[in-house]
Amino acid sequence: MxxxxxxxxTPDPSGKSSxxxxxxxxxxxxxxxxxxxxxxxxxxxxxxxAFINNLQKGDKIVTIAGIHGKVNKVNDDNTLEMEVSPGSYIKIERSAISMEWTTNINKPAVEAKK
CATH class of the missing domain: 1.20.5 (Single alpha-helices involved in coiled-coils or other helix-helix interfaces)
Structure with missing residues (x-):
């Protein structure tokens, strides 16, 4: 009880403090x-x-908006230049990179089981 x-x-019915x-x-x-x-x-x-600080040129990344690309240049102002297609670059914030999606695309493909 x-x-x-x-x-x-509620107070204890026996009157004791609990x-x-x-x-x-x-x-x-x-x-x-x-x-x-x-x-x-x-x-x-x-x-x-740690993941964001270890990004280097050439790493494949995915943003939180779902944009896929490669790191072309890492800037000192917490931004980086991302190549989305050959010759097409966009500047994005480092915080806009999805760690989960990026690690999923960089995983080696699992071989089909026979």
């Missing part, structure tokens, strides 16, 4: 949020930053 009282945030139980539940909820939401998001942001 005490666990139900904690979830409903502040310790409430604190433990709140601490547990904070731990769950940290390990399942905050930590993975921070890890992914760190990977994205």
């Amino acid at each position: 005490q666990l139900l009282s904690i979830f409903l945030m 502040s310790t139980g409430t604190l433990v539940m709140m601490g547990g909820m904070i731990a769950v949020f940290y390990f399942f939401m905050i930590r993975p998001q921070a890890k992914k942001a760190k990977q994205q930053k």
Whole structure:
């Protein structure tokens, strides 16, 4: 009955104070949020930053808008020049590059199973 009282945030019917139980539940909820939401998001942001900083001339990339091309020039102002077709270049922000789509197009093709 005490666990139900904690979830409903109602006083314990026996008249005892259950502040310790409430604190433990709140601490547990904070731990769950940290390990399942905050930590993975921070890890992914760190990977994205490392991926963007390691781009070099000649890398095949895909933007978040779905534009495919190759890096032609890396600029110092957080932009890069992307070749979308031979002789056609566009200037894009580094943050506009999709890490997931870029890694998918750069994966080696899986051989057909016989």
